[in-house]
Amino acid sequence: MVLNYIWIAFFVLAFIMALIKVLGYIFRDYLVQFGWQFGIDDLNIFSAMVQSTFDMAATSVTISIGLIGAMALWLGLMKIGEDGGAISILSRIVSPFFGALFPEVPKNHPALGSILMNFSANMLGLDNAATPLGLKAMNELQSINPQPDTASNAQIMFLVLNASGLTIIPVSIMAIRAANGSLNPSEVFIPILITTFSSTLAGLIAVAVYQKINLLKPVVLAYLLGAISLIGLLIWYFVSLPQDKIGGASSLLGNSIIFTIIIAFILLALRKRINIFESFIEGAKGGFDVAVKIIPYLVAMLVAIGVFRASGAMNLVMDLIRSLFEGINYMLTALGSETVINTKFVEALPVAIMKPLSGSGARGLMVDAMKTYGADSFIGNLSATLQGATETTFYVIAVYYGAVAVKKTRYTVPCALIADIVGVVVGVIVAFIFFT
Numbered sequence: 497m498v499l500n501y502i503w504i505a506f507f508v509l510a511f512i513m514a515l516i517k518v519l520g521y522i523f524r525d526y527l528v529q530f531g532w533q534f535g536i537d538d539l540n541i542f543s544a545m546v547q548s549t550f551d552m553a554a555t556s557v558t559i560s561i562g563l564i565g566a567m568a569l570w571l572g573l574m575k576i577g578e579d580g581g582a583i584s585i586l587s588r589i590v591s592p593f594f595g596a597l598f599p600e601v602p603k604n605h606p607a608l609g610s611i612l613m614n615f616s617a618n619m620l621g622l623d624n625a626a627t628p629l630g631l632k633a634m635n636e637l638q639s640i641n642p643q644p645d646t647a648s649n650a651q652i653m654f655l656v657l658n659a660s661g662l663t664i665i666p667v668s669i670m671a672i673r674a675a676n677g678s679l680n681p682s683e684v685f686i687p688i689l690i691t692t693f694s695s696t697l698a699g700l701i702a703v704a705v706y707q708k709i710n711l712l713k714p715v716v717l718a719y720l721l722g723a724i725s726l727i728g729l730l731i732w733y734f735v736s737l738p739q740d741k742i743g744g745a746s747s748l749l750g751n752s753i754i755f756t757i758i759i760a761f762i763l764l765a766l767r768k769r770i771n772i773f774e775s776f777i778e779g780a781k782g783g784f785d786v787a788v789k790i791i792p793y794l795v796a797m798l799v800a801i802g803v804f805r806a807s808g809a810m811n812l813v814m815d816l817i818r819s820l821f822e823g824i825n826y827m828l829t830a831l832g833s834e835t836v837i838n839t840k841f842v843e844a845l846p847v848a849i850m851k852p853l854s855g856s857g858a859r860g861l862m863v864d865a866m867k868t869y870g871a872d873s874f875i876g877n878l879s880a881t882l883q884g885a886t887e888t889t890f891y892v893i894a895v896y897y898g899a900v901a902v903k904k905t906r907y908t909v910p911c912a913l914i915a916d917i918v919g920v921v922v923g924v925i926v927a928f929i930f931f932t
Contacts, residue, residue, distance in 0.1 A: 502890075502909065506800035510807035514541040517808065545806045552802035556794040560787045568783030570628035573758060574613070575779025576772055578606055580765030585609075593719035597700075597709065598650045600640070607636035611654055616753070618887075619662055630658055630892075631786050631899045638900040646904040647897065653703050655896055655908055660699040660915040661887035662692045669884050672863060678871035686731055687877070687926045688884035693727060695886050695919030702911040786899050793898025797890050801853045813849060818842050841924045843869070844878040848920040851882065852889035852913070859883065878927040885919035 517538035520527060524534040537544075578584075584604060594601070594608045601607055610633035617626035633654060641648040647655075666688045673681040704711050711717075737745055765772050804810060818839070825836040844865060851858040862879040869875040889912045897905060 503796065503800050506804040509809050510545060510803045513807040513809045513812065514545055517541045541807065545803050548802040548806035549799050552798040553795050556798045557791060560791045560794060564784055564787040566783075567628045567631065567787050568780040571632060571782050571786070572776035572778075572780035573761060574610065574629070574632050576765050576770070576775050577609070577761040578779075579770045579775045580761055580763075580768050580772075582609075582761045582764045585764075592715045596713055596716045597653055597704075599709070600648060600650045601637070602640070605636070605640070607633055607640070607650075610636055613757075614658065615662070616757075618658065627895070628783070630654075630896060631790075634896050634900050635786070638902070641900075641902075644900075645902060647902050647906050647908055649707050651897075651900075651902065652906060652908050652911070653700075653707070655892065656699040656703050656911045656915060657696060658896070659887045659889045659892045659912045660692070660696040660919070661885065662696040663688060663884055666884045669862075669880050672859070673866070673871050673876075673880055676863065676866040676871040676876075678866075678876075680872060682734070683872070683930075684877055684880045684884070685734055687881045687923070687930050689727060689731060690926050691881055691885040691919055691923040693724075694922040695915045698918035699911060699915030702914045703907075706907050706911065789901070790895050790898040793894040794891075797894035798854070801857075801890070804853075805857065810846070810849065814842075814846055817845060838928070840874060841878055841927065843875045844882055844927075845920075847879045848882040848885070848916075848923070851886055852916050853891075855888040855891060858888075874927065874931050877931045878924065881923045881927055882920060885923045886916045889913065889916055 517534065518541060520532060520534040521536075521539040524532075527534065576582075584606070588604055590608055590612050591603055594611065595603060598608070598611075610629060614626055614629040614633050617629055634651065637648060637651050637654060638644065641651065666685065669684065669688065670681040673684065701711065703709075711720075734745065762772060765775065821837055821839045821842060825839065828836050846861045847858050847865065850861055862883045865879040866876045889909075893905065893908060893912070897903075897908075
C-alpha cells in the first residue's frame with residue numbers, strides 16, 4: 497500500500513512541478529521582477545517528461561533482457577548446488593541464525609542457502625550474481641508463502657536486509673574513483689563498510705520490532721558478533737595493504753570466493769553422480785521466465801522515477817534541504833550560538849536521495865560530484881560513501897516482489913527507508929570523521 501502511494505506521488509508531484517514551470521514561463525515577464533526566471537526548457541517540460549516515460553520504459557526492458565543471461569547462469573548453478581547437496585549444507589550452516597530471523601522457514605529449507613548466497617554476493621560487490629540469487633531466494637520463499645499476493649514475514653526480512661546493501665568490498669566504487677583521478681581510490685573502503693553495516697543493522701532491528709523477533713538470543717548475538725569480528729579482520733587486512741594493492745586484492749578475493757563456490761557445487765554434484773550438464777540446463781530454463789515476469793513492475797517503478805527527475809522535482813527537494821539547514825544556521829546565529837551546522841555535506845545529498853530510486857542515477861551524480869569537486873575532496877569522498885551506503889531500494893522492491901507477483905508489501909518500504917536514512921546519517925558522520 498505504501499509503495500502505491502509513493503508511485504502516485506511521483507506522478508502527481510511531477511505534474512504540479514511541470515505546471516508551475518509552464519505557467520512561470522507564460523508569466524515570465526511579470527515574475528522576473530521577483531527574481532524568478534523561466535526559460536524555454538520550462539515551457540518544454542511536459543515534452544521532457546513524456547520522453548522520459550519512453551526512455552525509462554525502454555531501459556526497463558533492456559535491464560530485464562540483460563538479466564536473462566545472468567538469471568539462466570545462476571539458476572543453472574543453483575540447481576547443480578541443490579542436486580549435489582551444497583545448498584543443503586549451506587542451509588545447515590546458517591540454520592541456527594536464520595532460524596531466529598526467519599522463523600517461518602522450515603529448518604534446512606533450500607531458501608536459507610539461497611539467501612546466504614545472495615548476501616555473500618552482495619557483500620563481495622558482485623551485483624551480477626546477487627540479483628539472480630536473490631530472485632531465486634524470493635521464489636523459494638514464495639513457495640511457502642500462505643498468501644501469495646502478500647509479502648510474508650520472511651520475504652520482508654530478506655528484502656529489507658538485501659536493500660540495506662551490506663557491502664564488504666565496494667569494487668565498482670573504487671574503480672570509478674580511480675578512473676576519475678583519485679590518488680587513493682580505496683580511501684572510502686572503511687567508511688563504506690561502517691556505513692553499510694550500520695544501515696543493515698538498522699534494517700534488521702526495524703523488521704525485528706515489527707515481527708517481534710528477539711535479537712538478544714544467544715545464538716543471534718553469537719552470529720552477529722562473529723560477523724562483526726570477520727568484518728574487523730577484513731578491515732585490518734585491507735588497511736595493512738599498500739594503497740595501490742587494495743583494489744586488486746579486493747577484486748581477487750571476491751571473484752575467487754565466488755568461483756570456488758561454483759567449483760564446490762560441481763564437485764559435490766559429481767560425488768553424487770548427478771548429470772551436471774542436464775541439471776544446469778534444467779535450472780537455467782527458468783531464467784527467461786523470471787526476467788520477463790519482472791518487466792511490468794520494473795517499467796512501473798522506473799517510469800515514475802524518470803518522470804519525477806525530468807520534472808525538476810528532485811532539484812527542488814535538494815534546494816529545500818539546503819534552505820532548511822541554512823535557516824537552522826541563521827536561527828542559531830541569531831540566538832548568539834557560536835556553533836553552527838557544517839552544511840558542506842549537502843552538496844553530496846543528491847546521491848543519497850537518488851540512490852533508493854535509481855542506482856545508475858546515483859552513480860551519475862557521484863561521478864558529477866567527483867568531476868566538480870575532485871574525487872579526493874570531502875564531497876567526492878562523501879558521495880562515494882553514500883553511493884555504497886545502501887541499495888536501490890525501490891528497484892529491489894519492484895524487481896523482487898514483481899518476480900513472485902506479490903502486490904501487498906506491508907511494512908517493507910518503511911523498514912527499508914529506515915535503513916536508508918540511518919545509512920545516510922552514519923555516512924555523513926563517518927565522512928566528517930575520516931575526511932576532514
